[in-house]
Amino acid sequence: MPTPTSAELSAAILPLVGGPANVTSVAHCMTRLRLGLADPGKVDGDALRALPGVLGVVEDDTYQIVLGPGAVARATADFEALLRKETQKARNATPLKTALRRVANVFVPLIPALIGCGVLAGLNGLLLNLGLLPGLTSALAAIATAFMSLIAVFVGHNTAKEFGGTPVLGGAVAAIVVYPGVAKVTAFGVTLAPGQGGVLGALAAALLGTYVEKWCRRWVPPTLDVLLTPTLTVLISGLTTLYVLMYAAGAVSSAIGTAANWLLETTGAFAGLVLGGLFLPLVMLGLHQALIPIHATLIDQQGHTVLLPLLAMAGAGQVGASVAVYVRLRHDSGLRTTIRSALPAGLLGVGEPLIYGVSLPLGRPFLTACAGGAAGGAFVGLFAMLGEQVGATAIGPSGWALFPLLAGDGGLGVAAAIYGGGLVTGYVVGFGATYLFGLRGVTGAAREPSV
Template identity: 70%
Template sequence: MHKDTSHTPRSTAAALLPLVGGPANVTSVAHCMTRLRLGLADRSRVDDAALRALPGVLGVVEDGASYQVVLGPGVVGRVTEAFEALLAADGGSDTPTADASIAPAATPAGTVIDPAGTADTPVDTADAPAGTADALARRGAELKARQKRRDATPLKSALRRVANIFVPLIPALIGCGIVAGVAGLLTNLEWLPGITPALAALSSAFMALIAVFVGHNTAKEFGGTPVLGGAVAAVVVHPGVTEVTAFGAALAPGQGGVLGALAAALLGTYVEKRCRARLPGTLDVLLTPTLTVLVSGLVTLYVLMYAAGEVATAIGTAADWLLTTTGALAGLILGGLFLPLVMLGLHQALIPIHTTLIEQQGHTVLLPVLAMAGAGQVGAAAAVYVRLRHDTTLRTTIRSALPAGLLGVGEPLIYGVSLPLGRPFLTACVGGAAGGAFVGLFAMLATDVGATAIGPSGWALFPLLAGGGGWAVTAGVYGGGLLTGYVVGFAATYFFGLGDGTARMRLWGA
């Protein structure tokens, strides 16, 4: 059933609160780009069925650490604000903390699978009506249950923490990236020469100090004092480091970038915890912050900045070589494998790589290639919509999720349609591979396509595009890649992804 969206953020928040057990059951509140994340005292007090049926709720997801209500981009921030106001009025919630997770796995029909805990092997099931959203919801729940045991693996826990550090920075990256694009356009057109320097300063200021924010978030995530994490990481971008010599060469401000800041703040948090565990209270207030800054700062200057700088340089060199030398093949592999990476939660490992490339080169050449996976998913969903003409429920689900998919929010389609069906997920990967190969081919022809920020995808990425050939050429290549992904994803699904095309098929085995 298509959900009514004529509700207000306050009415949505007021409806959500009793369904999650009331104010006394909520221990923390946070949000990311699409999800309201709640810490709950008693999970059993949640009315899942009523919550999923609530207008405006796209689905729910549990990652073991929080209960997440999927509301969609733009909406979630306003609902979270209203939710917090209700809790503050009642006195039932702790102080909210910033969220930091990658976009969730959700379905418009209300079934959600955690990207970090989705099955990577087929589910052996009996025949089920493939065209019913309810059948897909049940299969999605089975996938989720099978993988829930794997959610707490050390790798996935580490990746979640990486996401918790970097994702809160995405809004600033987006805003500064768009301002940088406007400044570049005005400069090329020689318009408003009096304001372009101001726009350039606005767009570059955040990137000049991003190490401080990374240090702050790292310490916060790992249980240290956030401001101490920021203080230790600040040395990475301080102009005075030019007077310091490490490994026979003078340091440069920003050397090591976000990787150096991350390492510095991790070390600082470790030193701080060790000090607090050993120093008496009378000395702790003075010596702990002093030793944290001193010890961590010196190690950062004489070891970490140099080492992280070498790693960052290697990342930039490898990314450039990968696309300029093996562009079509690299694009095919990256575009084809990104949906499975999202499915397994491993895409979070790419966040610091994207950020390093943006900091180092001004844009990340990997994101536009990876964005082609979403184009393949849109094409696959469109094919399912066309082939299953008599299934009005599933078609309504796809119709409600396609606009978000076009804007790069593809999880509702992935986890509500293609993944439970099985074959359409594979054919969506084929579409993503084709789109990635298209973009990679042009990189081999010296027309690189980059993004000045991470977060947006699909059509929402156009304002953030950058490349050596100018915005128009870059946008043309990126648009061509999207079109290729749509067409190939549609064709592969239409002809090979739906079995005999009848209204019944075997999920994960049609």
């Protein structure tokens, strides 16, 4: 029997390990394809051992399929590509949503560290302003900023992992962006600066590295794969990063920061109205994930993202609208139970339960919730026009959970007051618009007096 190609071998392995839904993680070492499985009992071990190209099977904390050096790297790439394809089919995802989801998958695992470091940075700033514990503030500053100084490495690692490359090679290529020695590199008469390009440069560098690695896996002989593939990947991607990507990504990153500041300084109220009003539809469509790299770029560049507090107002409008539904449809016990269950999460910025369980099924309350978000965004944006910008030092939290992560030109107290005012505005307008206009013609609302 002829030896199967890596694509054929991957296609044969996947159903024998329980299918796409049973695979929770994919990795490889020098010789083995290592799979995390939800239910190892679904594996047909005998059939796996009988496959041409499979040298053996080891059952450990991960399920290990021995394929041999060189062959395992090719098979892993094909297996991951097949797994993504089958998962996409199962989700019936559009190409745009899939692309955005994959970019989000690069940054979402970084959110816990961003939150932790952001809270510590805020605490450190408070201690500095109060003149307390000067010895501790230096330690807190080091702890809070260390991750951000190396975030490019983590972005590179996650990018390669998500797009089918070797994570450590992605991290190695992305590390070039923040390496202090790049200050000695001059190209076209311009000297590079460490960190130039930020997270976007790291993302682009690691993505390029992944494609170079895949190209090498196809063309480098298996006997030389271990030596040549990582060398060529780092060399080609590294030179391209230094002489092309850092310049291009640096220009894009600077443009994002400049555009965000200009937008709020000149059209703050209108920008806040639009962003706060449209964010719920973006969440519903899954398109909000496109904003994650922009938030990360602003945090890396300026220390905070000025867009997140505006977008967070959408959650406030959603909460106000849901409370109005709760008050008006007091005879709908099932819906009221859903609101009671989902409201605490909504107050903390987790809006999906209220979107999909309350406002979206009812129709009009979804639109009036957007109106509340627009009003709250306009409130926060107005103060940005007046010179009091409010930003968030991390992404992920929203609603009340965002208070410890706020930053602003006037200090934490002013930022918290403006953000709190925006939340209250969103609550009130979302409630009022829904109570007065959002329940006309809604099933169940006929039991209530019409307005």
